[in-house]
């Protein structure tokens with residue numbers, strides 16, 4: 001019989017899916033603002049702008065609320081797991097094996113750090129775009145380039161992330177962890193040999 005071990009707490013799963021939902025809404029509304037063909041098709045630019053901006057505010061507030069009201073101690077422990085980067089992580093990224101991994105592999109650690117940093121940068125540059133429309137002092141030369149650049153890079157990350165999460169046969173079992181919270185103990189031992197589940 002398959003034995004399952006806990007991989008993600010309820011707080012972590014809620015945070016992941018709230019983040020994903022907000023990201024997709026912002027990506028869709030942002031693309032309507034960005035691509036002329038979509039802009040013309042949808043029309044009502046001022047409304048789309050408002051939807052985009054207020055979804056951004058809602059997104060960041062929701063993530064902060066989940067982090068504050070949820071299992072904070074667990075999140076701090078997870079952040080520590082992500083923060084530790086050792087020689088096995090370097091070997092993993094260089095494609096050298098064996099490179100036994102902890103709870104998160106080196107790619108997942110990078111993805112987490114980049115996703116968190118990008119969220120902050122999206123927020124800051126988005127606020128500057130919004131304020132810049134109201135007060136010229138907030139109009140800085142690189143803001144649009146930064147906001148658009150973040151979108152391109154996060155799209156690339158997302159394509160890789162989705163491929164590993166839902167298509168690649170060796171890794172797609174992880175989907176169970178981020179939805180139901182548990183994963184097959186044998187799978188975990190193979191992919192995360194240095195991780196001891198609670």
Ligand code: HEM
Pocket residue numbers: 023026027029030031033034049052053055056057059060122123124125126127129130144147148151154
């Ligand atoms: C807290 C988060 C965010 C805030 C406050 C925010 C805010 C804004 C604002 C105020 C604009 C300018 C709208 C205009 O004047 O036309 C904008 C544009 C845009 N945003 Fe965001 N945004 C956020 C997150 C995101 C995310 C996560 C994405 C994509 C994944 C995104 C993609 C875009 C795109 C593509 C544009 C159009 C830029 C252009 O016309 O060159 N934004 N955003």
Ligand code: HEM
Pocket residue numbers: 007016019020021023024104107108109111112115154158161162165166174175176177178
């Ligand atoms: C339908 C969309 C998505 C699916 C199916 C999905 C699936 C997954 C899965 C299965 C994991 C757990 C991997 C593990 O066992 O460690 C995960 C983790 C994660 N996801 Fe997603 N995800 C989605 C959308 C997103 C989006 C939009 C973002 C960010 C913009 C994101 C960011 C992350 C991060 C940072 C992690 C932790 C590090 C990692 O595993 O790469 N996800 N996701």
